[in-house]
Amino acid sequence: MSVITLSNSQISVAIKTLGAELCSIKNKLNREFMWEGNPDFWGKHSPVLFPIVGTLKNNTFYHNDTKYTLTRHGFARDMEFELIEKTEDSATFSIQSNSATLLNYPFEFELQIQYKLINTTVEIDYKVVNKDNSEIPFSIGAHPAFALPSNFEDYSLDFEKVEPLEYTLLENDLVSQQTEKIHTNTNRVPLTYELFKRDALIFKKLQSNSLTIIEEDKPILKVHFQDFPSLGIWTKVGAPFICIEPWFGYSDTTKSNGNLFEKEGVIVLEANANFQAKFSIEIL
Template sequence: MSIITLSNSIIIAQIKTLGAELCSLKDNTKRDYIWEGNPAFWGKHSPVLFPIVGTLKNNVFYHNDTEYTLSRHGFARDMEFQLVEKTDNSATFSLQSNSETLKNYPFKFELQIQYILIGTTLELTYRVINKDNTDIPFSIGAHPAFALPSNFEEYSLVFEEVEPLEYTLLENDLVSKQTEKIKTNSNTVPLTYELFERDALIFKTLKSNSLTIVEKENPILKVRFEDFPNLGIWTKVGAPFICIEPWFGYSDTTENTGNLFEKEGIIVLKTDTTFQAKFSIEIL
């Protein structure tokens, strides 16, 4: 594993070749907006979730009468990517299917992750290329954790739109039929650990295309995710970070059949075609 550094005159980003994982994003004040990855709380920074988001029922799926095992959030985050293109302010990483991935996910693909610095913004683009002779099913998502060095309850999230903030609850890591609404009369949600006592908040149908993190009434960071239909928000109770997670798809439902092609939220990509989606992180 190595660490690739990107910079312009305003911000610096660092990305690990392991998982093509963003591990640092600093401005000229040297403040790092990405969680340090302290394993006492959570040992990741910003993993990519592929070829699934969340958890499969019993961690398995079936294809052509064969059972396959995929662990939570898939394998991409734990694999070494190849750096295929690099400039001062951009880098593109690639992961290709191989004999190891085919044991757990029997489809041929290439996953590219591109990082570009534009002013005070880091733009991330995901590309999935179907290299198989059949359709391939997948989910993909981001999991960036943003460091909150002050008291957790001194932060709030501001949604782009004023809307009913209805989220779906997890049940034993699977998506349940139970939903709840965040109690607010505006688009601002003060952060409390109580919100996350039952794990992540899963939003399936937000109108908002961005979220802003506010620290002591000062906006510090904006995440834009207009390409992504689903969003997760998560922290561990007691941890000094918040994850804002743009997703295509989410965990299996409790009624899931084990057929990836029938999975709620799944993308089915035709042969010789490319899927692309991007999101961005802006330091304010």
């Protein structure tokens, strides 16, 4: 594994080739915005979730009468990516299906991830190439964790729009049929650990296309996710970070039948076709 650094006059970032994982964003005052990855809480920074987001029922799926095993969030985050293109302010990474991935996910693919700096923004572009001769099913998502160095209760989240903030609850890591609402008359949600006592908040559909972290009434960072239909928000109780996670897809439902092609939220990509989506992290 190596670490690739990018910079412009406003920000600098670092990306590990292992998992093509963003591990640092600093502004010109040298403030770090990414979670440090302390394993006492959570040993990651911003893993890429592919070819599934979340958990499969019994960690398995079936294809052509064969049983396959995929662990939580898929394998991309644990693979060494190849750096295929780099400039001072951009880098593109790639993995491709191989004999190891085909044992757990019997589809031929290439996944490219590009990081690009534009002023105070990091733009992250996902590209999935179907290299198979038939359709492939997949989900893809981001899992960036942002450092909250002050008291957790000093922070809040501003949704782009005032809307009904209904989220779905997890049940044993699977998407349940239970939903709850965050009760607020504005677009602002104060952060409390109580919100996350039952794990992540899963918003299957939002009107908002961005979410801003507010620190003691001052906006510090905004995640733009207009390409993504779903969003997860998560922390571990007691941990000094918040994850804002744009997703295509999410964990299996408790009623899942084990067919990836019929999985709720899944993308089915035609043979030889490409899929692209991007989100961005803006330092304010």
